[in-house]
Amino acid sequence: MTAYVVAKLTITDPNTYASYGNGFMAAFAPFGGKLLAVDEAPEVIEGEWRCTRTVLLEFPSKAVMRAWYTSPAYQDIVRHRFAASTADIVLLEGFALPAA
Known part of the structure; x- marks a missing residue:
């Protein structure tokens, strides 16, 4: 079943966080995920x-x-996020409507 991650981040060091952002898609894309929103x-x-x-x-x-x-690729970059921000992150399971 589809799963969603909601992350609320407070970025305290934009320069260090940029190192995380620069490597994010390369670590993310191989897993078939979709980046639905960044706001x-x-x-x-x-x-x-x-x-x-x-x-x-x-x-x-x-x-x-x-x-x-x-994954090793994500663990290699997540250290930059840890150093540059605080976060509340949840993993949600998608909802399937019951058959009518």
Whole structure:
């Protein structure tokens, strides 16, 4: 089943974060994911959304997402994100409508 990642990031060091961004697609593309949204100023409908960037990713499954996240290519660049930002990240399973 399709899986989604929602990441709320607060970037504290844009120069170091750029090293993460520069390598992201090369590490991401082999896993068949889709980068659905990146927004610096999402419209808040309810509540508070305290972050400087919001990212929405789609993967074919939770297993594929985990394979990407633990891959050597991603682990090589994620250290830059860790050094340059804080994040709240969740993995969501897609929803299948019940048959009518």
